[in-house]
Amino acid sequence: xxxxxxxxxxxxxxxxxxxxxxxxxxxxxxxxxxxxxxxxxxxxxxxxxxxxxxxxxxxxxxxxxxxxxxxxxxxxxxxxxxxxxxxxxxxxxxxxxxxxxxxxxxxxxxxxxxxxxxxxxxxxxxxxxxxxxxxxxxxxxxxxxxxxxxxxxxxxxxxxxxxxxxxxxxxxxxxxxxxxxxxxxxxxxxxxxxxxxxxxxxxxxxxxxxxxxxxxxxxxxxxxxxxxxxxx
Numbered sequence: 570x571x572x573x574x575x576x577x578x579x580x581x582x583x584x585x586x587x588x589x590x591x592x593x594x595x596x597x598x599x600x601x602x603x604x605x606x607x608x609x610x611x612x613x614x615x616x617x618x619x620x621x622x623x624x625x626x627x628x629x630x631x632x633x634x635x636x637x638x639x640x641x642x643x644x645x646x647x648x649x650x651x652x653x654x655x656x657x658x659x660x661x662x663x664x665x666x667x668x669x670x671x672x673x674x675x676x677x678x679x680x681x682x683x684x685x686x687x688x689x690x691x692x693x694x695x696x697x698x699x700x701x702x703x704x705x706x707x708x709x710x711x712x713x714x715x716x717x718x719x720x721x722x723x724x725x726x727x728x729x730x731x732x733x734x735x736x737x738x739x740x741x742x743x744x745x746x747x748x749x750x751x752x753x754x755x756x757x758x759x760x761x762x763x764x765x766x767x768x769x770x771x772x773x774x775x776x777x778x779x780x781x782x783x784x785x786x787x788x789x790x791x792x793x794x795x796x797x798x799x800x801x
Contacts (some may be wrong), residue, residue, distance in 0.1 A: 573670075575604070575635040576642045576796075578629060581667045596646035598645045603644065603671035612639070627740050630780040631747060633664045637774040639750060642667040665774040744778040745794035751775065752791070 579596045582791040593616065600611070613635055617628035648670045661668055748770075755769045764786035770783045777787050 573609055574612045574639065574770070575609060576613050576632055576639070576641060577644050578617070578632040579614065579646065579759075580617045580629075597669045599646040600644055603669070610645075612641070627778050628778060629745065629778045630778055631744055633661065633780070634744075634748065634775045635779075636666045637664055642669050644669045644671070646671050648673055659696050663774075665777055692779045717782075741778060742794050743797065745791045746798060748775065748791065749795045752788075763792075 577597075577600055581592045581801055597614075613632075615628050615632035615635070617626060643666050645668065653790055656718035667770045678701050751770070751773070752766060755766055760766055767785050770788070775783075777783055
């Protein structure tokens with residue numbers, strides 16, 4: 570029986586699934602079953618509509634940052650809902666966040682971190698094997714004289730590209746506002762240079778929007794977004 574506060578992360582693979590709640594409610598039920606009553610609460614639920622093969626998971630980065638900020642566990646319904654990417658598993662390890670998987674209830678604490686490290690190694694090996702098979706297949710096609718590449722049947726319109734840019738901008742602005750309070754507290758301690766703020770954020774285990782380490786240029790962009798939002 571669980572107790573305490575948690576952050577939950579739920580991923581659905583397509584936008585239509587996100588809108589219809591297909592798969593989303595099943596993951597919510599799995600999380601409730603895992604917690605099994607007790608004195609607990611989900612203080613924030615993060616839902617990401619992404620492909621499982623994509624490495625860019627801005628909502629996952631936000632969920633990790635939130636869990637790290639409040640020093641509470643992140644709970645995920647299924648391990649394959651989090652990532653099959655070695656890079657993202659490594660990001661989770663480096664964030665220092667305690668991640669719980671409902672389908673792997675023992676993966677927590679020191680043993681959990683060890684298992685995540687092994688999973689990252691397996692994911693990296695699998696990616697390497699897939700890459701090697703793909704290169705061999707492409708080479709075989711070239712040797713047969715077939716042409717690779719070419720038109721794929723779809724060219725994004727200017728409206729599509731504009732909508733994509735708007736979505737990315739909205740995500741970046743949302744993340745900037747989430748981390749604004751933390752940056753304000755860092756600056757209040759007398760830490761004011763971009764490099765020192767980046768170091769302080771990394772020491773707190775807060776990832777960037779894309780889940781990586783902070784650099785001065787990224788801090789500068791976030792500060793600009795915070796300033797613009799304040800002036801608006």
